[in-house]
Amino acid sequence: MSSFITLKKxxxxxxxxxxxxxxxxxxxxxxxxxxxxxxxxxxxxxxxxKSDIKRPSAAITFFALIKFQNxxxxxxxxxxxxxxxxxxxxxxxxxTCVIASVAMLFLFAAFNIRNDVxxxxxxxxxxxxxPRGQYAKPIKEGWITASQASxxxxxxxxxxxxxxxxxxxxxxxxxxxxxVSAVLIIAGRLLSKNSYKNQxxxxxxxxxxxGPGVVSGYQVALGAGVDTxxxxxxxxxxxxxxxxxxxNNFSHILTSSQAGIKNTMTNAGFDKAKKIxxxxxxxxxxxWIAYHYFYASIFWSYLTxxxxxxxxVPTFMKxxxxxxxxxxxxxxxxxxxxxxxxxxxxxxxxxxxxxxxxKNDWFx
Numbered sequence: 001m002s003s004f005i006t007l008k009k010x011x012x013x014x015x016x017x018x019x020x021x022x023x024x025x026x027x028x029x030x031x032x033x034x035x036x037x038x039x040x041x042x043x044x045x046x047x048x049x050k051s052d053i054k055r056p057s058a059a060i061t062f063f064a065l066i067k068f069q070n071x072x073x074x075x076x077x078x079x080x081x082x083x084x085x086x087x088x089x090x091x092x093x094x095x096t097c098v099i100a101s102v103a104m105l106f107l108f109a110a111f112n113i114r115n116d117v118x119x120x121x122x123x124x125x126x127x128x129x130x131p132r133g134q135y136a137k138p139i140k141e142g143w144i145t146a147s148q149a150s151x152x153x154x155x156x157x158x159x160x161x162x163x164x165x166x167x168x169x170x171x172x173x174x175x176x177x178x179x180v181s182a183v184l185i186i187a188g189r190l191l192s193k194n195s196y197k198n199q200x201x202x203x204x205x206x207x208x209x210x211g212p213g214v215v216s217g218y219q220v221a222l223g224a225g226v227d228t229x230x231x232x233x234x235x236x237x238x239x240x241x242x243x244x245x246x247x248n249n250f251s252h253i254l255t256s257s258q259a260g261i262k263n264t265m266t267n268a269g270f271d272k273a274k275k276i277x278x279x280x281x282x283x284x285x286x287x288w289i290a291y292h293y294f295y296a297s298i299f300w301s302y303l304t305x306x307x308x309x310x311x312x313v314p315t316f317m318k319x320x321x322x323x324x325x326x327x328x329x330x331x332x333x334x335x336x337x338x339x340x341x342x343x344x345x346x347x348x349x350x351x352x353x354x355x356x357x358x359k360n361d362w363f364x
Contacts, residue, residue: 002046002047002048002049002052003046003047004031004044004045004046004047005017005028005044005045005047006042006043006044006045007042007043007045008040008041008042009038009039009040009041009042010039014043017043017045018030018043018120018121018146019121019145019146019147019150020145020146020147020148021145021147025049025050025051026047026048026049026050027047027048027049027050027053027142027145028045028046028047029045029046029047029048029140029141029142030043030044030045030120030126030140031044031045031046032044033123033126033127033259036123036126036127036259036260036261037122037123037259037260037261038260041123043126048142050142053141053142053143055141055142055143056143061138061143061144062152064136064137064138064143065112065113065116065138065139065144065149065152066108066109066112066113067112070112071105071108072345073108073210073241074104074105074108074214076237076345076348076349077211077214077215077218077233077234077237078101078104078218079348079349079352080215080233080237080348080352081097081215081218081219081222081224081230082097082218082222083352083353083355083356084229084230084233084352084355085219085222085224086356086359087355087356087359088224090222090223090224091222091224092222092223092224093170093171093221093222093223094222095170096166096167096170096171096221096222096223097218097221097222097223099163099166099167099221100163100164100167100174100217100218100221101218101221102163103159103160103161103163103164103167104160104214104217104218106156106157106159106160106163107156107157107160109156110153110154110156110157110160111153113149113150113152113153113156114150114153116137116138116139116149117139117146117149117150117153119137120137120139120140120146121146123259123261124256124261125137125139125140126140127255127256127258127259127261128252128255128256128259129255164178167221171220171221171223173220173225174217174220174221177213177216177217177220178217180213181209181213181217184205184208184209184213185205185209203242203245203263203264206242206245207238207239207241207242208238210237210238210241210242211234211235211236211237211238211239211241212231212234212235212238213234214234214237215230215231215233215234215237216230216231216234229294229295232290232291232294232295233291233295235287236284236287236288236291239280239283239284239287240284240341240344242280243277243280243281243284243337243341244337244338244341246264246265246273246276246277246280247277247333247334247337247338248334249263249264249265249266250265250273250274250277250330250333250334251330251331251333251334252330253265253266253270253273253325253330254325254326264276270324270325274319274320274322277319277337278316278319278320281312281315281316281337281340282316285305285308285309285312288304288305288308288344289301289305292304292305296351300351300354304347304351307343307347308343308344308347311340311343312340314336314340315333315336315337315340318332318333318336318337319333
């Protein structure tokens, strides 16, 4: 049997229930949250015994926690850097690049776990309930407590830091990249607050880290240094990822607005947010064309641009057709936009695989 308890933010046990520290045999599952981010915030918890929660294996829980399905967001920039520098004969330190890549994977996993913890504590996940069929949130489902997830995040971060030391010894410039990234993370308060989702400066910092920061880190670890082409791709990549963030925030625009969560979408309002999404992806296509004009062959510039524009039409139409923030249309738009993004990723892989093939005479 489960029971229910309603706590206010001022109550002494509020944080213990939110972090899952109130009991070693029970879980507190948040059901409703009122007056989010105010002194009057109130949360109703369902108290369930740990033994009554149907949990998957530890491996499945861990993969869900680190968002394994989004691993390509960190691996595709790695593929780009490896392919680009191999074709340019700048593949100088593969050993260090391997270590840096493993460290980046640990850091990516830690960041995703920390993001889920922040979403839970800040209330983003407590007011924005994903539709049925989407991937489960381990903390929200009670598979793991926010406190336990936070500890795992710190352990993974520590492993990433240890792995980064030999990289910095072999490639001293990497220390500057890591230092700048650390300053940006601290400035954005990503360790304690859901900042990149509810603050404009957080969105900017996330943009820098997700694109130019990741690509520069890989480039320097490879011994190739930072160049204009790599930074251009980093900006292009970050612009695409930021579209996914805006798309996700738009899919929750009603509940986020009601809860007082501030981000680009909620600040703009429903109608302007639609225009921002259209502009954002149109600008991405413009950046795609500019990047290919300067750094790609004519054949791949025309082919990939034509395919990308053709496949982007349904996304533009879907955005324009949505008339209300209520209903399933926003969730459907998120799926369409995500598929469009995946197509773009596929075009990058195919294009640079072709460059590698030409370099190695694979197609003769």
